[in-house]
Amino acid sequence: NAGVTQTPKFQVLKTGQSMTLQCAQDMNHEYMSWYRQDPGMGLRLIHYSVGAGITDQGEVPNGYNVSRSTTEDFPLRLLSAAPSQTSVYFCASSYSITTGEGYTFGSGTRLTVV
């Protein structure tokens, strides 16, 4: 099925551990972004990419790394997990965010850091 696939759906980490949240899309979209959603804060942009090999920081990039080696995949790496990174993480992709499509979102990864 076409869409944005995020794995895992749930994850519990200990403080200091590292992990990678996976995001894959099969729609040949150039634009991909990672957001975190916290209660009362809406969605905040972590990192985004406008094509393979091109990434840039969003509003809250500290503690996260990304890479875009292929059009399909855009993994988000937590370098050393902290309780402040407890959140729901969404990956989104789009052919173009300046036309009528907008973003297609994945179903999210709920991360708890203890």
Next chain:
Amino acid sequence: SQQGEEDPQALSIQEGENATMNCSYKTSINNLQWYRQNSGRGLVHLILIRSNEREKHSGRLRVTLDTSKKSSSLLITASRAADTASYFCATKEGSTLGRLYFGRGTQLTVWP
């Protein structure tokens, strides 16, 4: 913060009534988008309005944009219980290629 701000934070209405949500933003934009999020799910794109457009319709949705006031509104007509969700506005700034910034959302509850 580049986020837009939705108003009100929460809205509760009866089925059949209209629901109006507002969004204000700070910088010049290329376009403004509205999304819906059902509880525990990802966001779903509803409609996009460009900076040179003033009004747009899609089914029961009507979006207006006033760039002089840096504000937008989303009207849902004849609301249904299935419209219960959080609604977010998102802004695409003119100067940045890939950034889309979201507001904090309006929680809409439609009672049967």
